[in-house]
Amino acid sequence: xxxxxxxxxxxxxxxxxxxxxxxxxxxxxxxxxxxxxxxxxxxxxxxxxxxxxxxxxxxxxxxxxxxxxxxxxxxxxxxxxxxxxxxxxxxxxxxxxxxxxxxxxxxxxxxxxxxxxxxxxxxxxxxxxxxxxxxxxxxxxxxxxxxxxxxxxxxxxxxxxxxxxxxxxxxxxxxxxxxxxxxxxxxxxxxxxxxxxxxxxxxxxxxxxxxxxxxxxxxxxxxxxxxxxxxxxxxxxxxxxxxxxxxxxxxxxxxxxxxxxxxxxxxxxxxxxxxxxxxxxxxxxxxxxxxxxxxxxxxxxxxxxxxxxxxxxxxxxxxxxxxxxxxxxxxxxxxxxxxxxxxxxxxxxxxxxxxxxxxxxxxxxxxxxxxxxxxxxxxxxxxxxxxxxxxxxxxxxxxxxxxxxxxxxxxxxxxxxxxxxxxxxxxxxxxxxxxxxxxxxxxxxxxxxxxxxxxxxxxxxxxxxxxxxxxxxxxxxxxxxxxxxxx
Amino acid sequence: xxxxxxxxxxxxxxxxxxxxxxxxxxxxxxxxxxxxxxxxxxxxxxxxxxxxxxxxxxxxxxxxxxxxxxxxxxxxxxxxxxxxxxxxxxxxxxxxxxxxxxxxxxxxxxxxxxxxxxxxxxxxxxxxxxxxxxxxxxxxxxxxxxxxxxxxxxxxxxxxxxxxxxxxxxxxxxxxxxxxxxxxxxxxxxxxxxxxxxxxxxxxxxxxxxxxxxxxxxxxxxxxxxxxxxxxxxxxxxxxxxxxxxxxxxxxxxxxxxxxxxxxxxxxxxxxxxxxxxxxxxxxxxxxxxxxxxxxxxxxxxxxxxxxxxxxxxxxxxxxxxxxxx
Numbered sequence: 047x048x049x050x051x052x053x054x055x056x057x058x059x060x061x062x063x064x065x066x067x068x069x070x071x072x073x074x075x076x077x078x079x080x081x082x083x084x085x086x087x088x089x090x091x092x093x094x095x096x097x098x099x100x101x102x103x104x105x106x107x108x109x110x111x112x113x114x115x116x117x118x119x120x121x122x123x124x125x126x127x128x129x130x131x132x133x134x135x136x137x138x139x140x141x142x143x144x145x146x147x148x149x150x151x152x153x154x155x156x157x158x159x160x161x162x163x164x165x166x167x168x169x170x171x172x173x174x175x176x177x178x179x180x181x182x183x184x185x186x187x188x189x190x191x192x193x194x195x196x197x198x199x200x201x202x203x204x205x206x207x208x209x210x211x212x213x214x215x216x217x218x219x220x221x222x223x224x225x226x227x228x229x230x231x232x233x234x235x236x237x238x239x240x241x242x243x244x245x246x247x248x249x250x251x252x253x254x255x256x257x258x259x260x261x262x263x264x265x266x267x268x269x270x271x272x273x274x275x276x277x278x279x280x281x282x283x284x285x286x287x288x289x290x291x292x293x294x295x296x297x298x299x300x301x302x303x304x305x306x307x308x309x310x311x312x313x314x315x316x317x318x319x320x321x322x323x324x325x326x327x328x329x330x331x332x333x334x335x336x337x338x339x340x341x342x343x344x345x346x347x348x349x350x351x352x353x354x355x356x357x358x359x360x361x362x363x364x365x366x367x368x369x370x371x372x373x374x375x376x377x378x379x380x381x382x383x384x385x386x387x388x389x390x391x392x393x394x395x396x397x398x399x400x401x402x403x404x405x406x407x408x409x410x411x412x413x414x415x416x417x418x419x420x421x422x423x424x425x426x427x428x429x430x431x432x433x434x435x436x437x438x439x440x441x442x443x444x445x446x447x448x449x450x451x452x453x454x455x456x457x458x459x460x461x462x463x464x465x466x467x468x469x470x471x472x473x474x475x476x477x478x479x480x481x482x483x484x485x486x487x488x489x490x491x492x493x494x495x496x497x498x499x500x501x502x503x504x505x506x507x508x509x510x511x512x513x514x515x516x517x518x519x520x521x522x523x524x525x526x527x528x529x530x531x532x533x
Numbered sequence: 534x535x536x537x538x539x540x541x542x543x544x545x546x547x548x549x550x551x552x553x554x555x556x557x558x559x560x561x562x563x564x565x566x567x568x569x570x571x572x573x574x575x576x577x578x579x580x581x582x583x584x585x586x587x588x589x590x591x592x593x594x595x596x597x598x599x600x601x602x603x604x605x606x607x608x609x610x611x612x613x614x615x616x617x618x619x620x621x622x623x624x625x626x627x628x629x630x631x632x633x634x635x636x637x638x639x640x641x642x643x644x645x646x647x648x649x650x651x652x653x654x655x656x657x658x659x660x661x662x663x664x665x666x667x668x669x670x671x672x673x674x675x676x677x678x679x680x681x682x683x684x685x686x687x688x689x690x691x692x693x694x695x696x697x698x699x700x701x702x703x704x705x706x707x708x709x710x711x712x713x714x715x716x717x718x719x720x721x722x723x724x725x726x727x728x729x730x731x732x733x734x735x736x737x738x739x740x741x742x743x744x745x746x747x748x749x750x751x752x753x754x755x756x757x758x759x760x761x762x763x764x765x766x767x768x769x770x771x772x773x774x775x776x777x778x779x780x781x782x783x784x785x786x787x788x789x790x791x792x793x794x795x796x797x798x799x800x801x802x803x804x805x806x807x808x809x810x811x812x813x814x815x816x817x818x819x820x821x822x823x824x825x826x827x828x829x830x831x832x833x834x835x836x837x838x839x840x841x842x843x844x845x846x847x848x849x850x851x852x853x854x855x856x857x858x859x
Contacts, residue, residue: 049674078677084682085636094638095835098791101788108555126753191562207782207783211786316660320672326657416756418753418754447751448832453657
């Protein structure tokens with residue numbers, strides 16, 4: 047048996063690594079996504095005052111700190127059993143829409159998009175945001191940077207800082223909006239909406255207008271039938287900030303729908319000795335290993351999963367695009383892993399529509415945005431949708447609000463098994479007996495997890511760039527046979 | 534350094550959240566100014582250079598490495614040592630590498646307690662065979678390795694020699710650009726901290742009236758009076774011991790400081806200093822009242838040392854810890 051290690055893939059606060067095992071015939075036997083790090087937030091938060099959690103837990107991820115900040119604040123609201131004022135909720139949602147808009151766009155233009163816009167087999171040096179700019183024009187590049195910074199600015203207005211902001215507090219938010227801030231928000235929201243529409247057009251022109259890409263999206267190696275999970279509102283429409291968790295099965299039928307505090311009835315986590323990352327699964331289906339299908343508890347989260355788990359979008363333009371997507375993909379649920387990219391730009395459009403709606407809300411400038419908790423703190427669960435999937439914070443406290451138990455199930459972790467499977471599928475499709483493994487091979491394997499925008503990809507949200515990959519092919523005695531590096 | 538020769542810089546992350554990397558992105562168009570004077574020779578998150586490229590460099594090849602994240606496992610230690618060897622100047626970037634940061638709070642617990650909690654005790658974990666991640670494990674196709682999880686969290690300067698610090702969680706854009714520009718032209722005194730040289734209180738615009746505190750409020754228990762010092766309203770705010778330079782961003786949204794910019798100049802231990810600052814403004818004449826009010830401060834260690842537990846006097850720098858590297 048030969049082992050191929052892709053190391054480092056340099057995401058997730060350190061590194062991820064992919065180990066691919068080849069059998070004696072030179073075919074892929076199996077592949078493992080190995081996550082080498084643990085920081086232990088669940089344990090070291092024990093002993094802290096619960097109201098500090100919205101300020102501590104964002105440090106789990108600096109790319110999606112807002113998702114942790116809000117899930118944490120919601121868990122705190124539940125711990126204190128406090129109803130936040132409607133304005134407090136609107137302000138949190140406004141911030142949240144800004145976060146989504148920024149994060150999704152960055153993924154599309156800097157991370158996932160280049161594979162399509164520039165091409166999966168284009169020279170590696172061009173397969174990045176600079177290549178995208180070359181293709182679509184410098185002015186568009188400037189628009190990308192401008193709208194990314196608008197997203198950061200919206201988050202900053204709410205929480206004081208674009209990264210690790212502090213605005214959400216048990217019972218509501220810490221500050222209202224000034225007239226100047228509302229004017230600025232309206233200006234940015236209008237601009238974001240236009241940009242979101244433009245992004246949808248780019249997706250149609252460049253990705254869907256190319257038969258080769260569409261064939262690839264629809265092809266078998268890029269399909270995986272799993273369960274799907276996402277938050278929905280009372281109409282079963284996608285909601286990022288609040289609602290109930292809905293799970294559909296591989297046929298798209300509702301499997302279960304639960305409130306945040308019921309999550310332990312539905313989700314369990316499996317441990318493997320070869321990764322610091324656990325493997326969540328649907329408890330009522332069971333852990334059957336890293337396999338997919340109706341009998342396996344493996345489920346997926348993040349954009350396509352959210353759309354699959356819903357009956358539609360809450361805003362008109364996003365709904366229109368939602369319908370187009372399922373028409374093209376042949377109905378719901380869509381199992382096409384690469385369609386995560388499409389779902390992502392639809393969600394960015396929804397976020398922009400939410401920004402316009404909320405910044406124009408006649409009550410948004412009010413001052414009733416906080417309630418003071420009065421009940422004795424006990425236990426609470428807060429769930430929101432991080433860009434990368436359902437995010438669960440569960441706290442228990444003593445009567446003084448000091449944490450005694452903390453459980454966190456973060457977005458990307460829930461895609462752990464699915465990502466492992468996607469990588470193995472992709473590796474099998476490109477690594478075959480007798481075929482030389484080249485740089486293009488690496489990119490296909492990369493595309494398998496890039497679709498999920500996994501949070502070990504934090505950094506690639508930052509700047510033009512490729513995941514630095516080195517593929518070491520070793521024989522079973524560990525001797526290096528071949529090394530391929532991305533140039 | 535001649536003006537003609539461009540500065541060779543490297544960025545790296547260890548036990549961190551990625552926020553420092555995003556902070557670099559948030560300097561927006563100033564990145565062009567940086568690229569004008571510097572070549573980036575290693576930045577795993579954004580550019581295509583490998584460990585093998587770094588190993589191949591001559592010692593001292595890199596002019597400046599900006600290292601973010603604390604050190605918690607063997608892989609992070611190895612890269613810290615490698616980059617130290619290859620770099621003329623090593624800069625601790627952000628709170629985690631400067632002083633341990635939020636991940637440093639893990640030093641309240643042993644590695645075993647952390648591992649047991651994560652893989653055996655949390656309510657969603659189903660692990661009847663009590664499996665935990667192993668440095669070496671065998672799967673049916675072969676062997677898979679993981680880095681060793683150390684017994685505690687280290688700041689960067691606890692494992693390698695550090696020349697300068699850029700504190701903050703995360704650092705702010707002006708501070709980052711200022712540091713890069715300065716390092717391109719002059720070498721400040723070793724140990725220099727690129728941030729303000731006052732306390733946050735000194736730069737805070739909220740009004741102080743030398744008012745004494747009769748009661749401590751937790752942030753969610755009170756809607757603070759606008760424009761007035763939070764600490765004087767009874768809300769624990771680490772402004773008196775925290776280095777300035779952050780732009781007072783939390784204060785600006787009515788939230789108290791938690792000290793992410795590190796301790797202010799001339800302070801040896803932040804927590805000890807804060808206790809003395811607090812004592813001076815508590816309005817208590819009798820011992821009983823003093824006890825009452827101090828009791829109402831919950832988790833003083835986790836609050837006063839929020840971002841620098843691994844470097845505090847309180848913490849077990851002196852305690853022998855199982856699995857610690859030195």
